[in-house]
Amino acid sequence: xxxxxxxxxxxxxxxxxxxxxxxxxxxxxxxxxxxxxxxxxxxxxxxxxxxxxxxxxxxxxxxxxxxxxxxxxxxxxxxxxxxxxxxxxxxxxxxxxxxxxxxxxxxxxxxxxxxxxxxxxxxxxxxxxxxxxxxxxxxxxxxxxxxxxxxxxxxxxxxxxxxxxxxxxxxxxxxx
Amino acid sequence: xxxxxxxxxxxxxxxxxxxxxxxxxxxxxxxxxxxxxxxxxxxxxxxxxxxxxxxxxxxxxxxxxxxxxxxxxxxxxxxxxxxxxxxxxxxxxxxxxxxxxxxxxxxxxxxxxxxxxxxxxxxxxxxxxxxxxxxx
Numbered sequence: 182x183x184x185x186x187x188x189x190x191x192x193x194x195x196x197x198x199x200x201x202x203x204x205x206x207x208x209x210x211x212x213x214x215x216x217x218x219x220x221x222x223x224x225x226x227x228x229x230x231x232x233x234x235x236x237x238x239x240x241x242x243x244x245x246x247x248x249x250x251x252x253x254x255x256x257x258x259x260x261x262x263x264x265x266x267x268x269x270x271x272x273x274x275x276x277x278x279x280x281x282x283x284x285x286x287x288x289x290x291x292x293x294x295x296x297x298x299x300x301x302x303x304x305x306x307x308x309x310x311x312x313x314x315x316x317x318x319x320x321x322x323x324x325x326x327x328x329x330x331x332x333x334x335x336x337x338x339x340x341x342x343x344x345x346x347x348x349x350x351x352x353x354x355x356x357x
Numbered sequence: 358x359x360x361x362x363x364x365x366x367x368x369x370x371x372x373x374x375x376x377x378x379x380x381x382x383x384x385x386x387x388x389x390x391x392x393x394x395x396x397x398x399x400x401x402x403x404x405x406x407x408x409x410x411x412x413x414x415x416x417x418x419x420x421x422x423x424x425x426x427x428x429x430x431x432x433x434x435x436x437x438x439x440x441x442x443x444x445x446x447x448x449x450x451x452x453x454x455x456x457x458x459x460x461x462x463x464x465x466x467x468x469x470x471x472x473x474x475x476x477x478x479x480x481x482x483x484x485x486x487x488x489x490x491x492x493x
Contacts, residue, residue: 229396233388237404245479316400317392321399321463328399329446332467335474336439341429342477346484 184225193220206247213243230316366416381409389468390461399464403471410476419483426476435473436488438466 389402
């Protein structure tokens, strides 16, 4: 388990750099490093589906972050209400940590499927949907309604953006 | 796509984009269609397809990319995929059967919807960006 600890240390360091550095491009690159670390962690934990998905989504979000936000100025204020901000941050952080302490004790242990539904998934996944990739069999066979909802979200995105962007294109005269 | 237009990046980037676009699209479809035996699936394939479209848009500028894949084609593809997906899920939910190969068609529909959706997010960021509007 030494690899996963090293990767977690790398991710925490990258996240701290991303928060602390003043240049916006360096911050975006550090966020990308966090994503690559997460992808490597999934690979070490033997989940290649998630590792690949995390890698491609991380590339896309890095491009969107650079293209969409890099030219804007970031207002960076250090003066005023410093005590209030610090105190509220500490209070909320302690509340979240206390809640996490209570809730993490009641979690099911790792690699111990306790629920009846997921046990049925494990036993029947190769036989019934007919695929050897169990993740694909679950997401496309047993849980296709989840996939449908996820596709519905992106379909709504497409319809909304096309409805919003049409007016701007008419104003600017771009043929679409 | 003629490489002589001034928009976009340099000639080297445009040439490499023109050569590699088909392979990236093919890799996305491969990831989608082999999702049941190897890592991957509809969502990963869709993200790769969206990345290839974003690649064209970054290299050639937005006019060329939007000319290649206009709003009408995008709306038609995504709507047809959504209708087919909904039809498959609704018929199997109601107990009926329709004579198509679900293991092929459902990931393909998901790939088209995910690819179109993520590409459209990028289009919205580019079109609504204030810096681009000021530079023109």
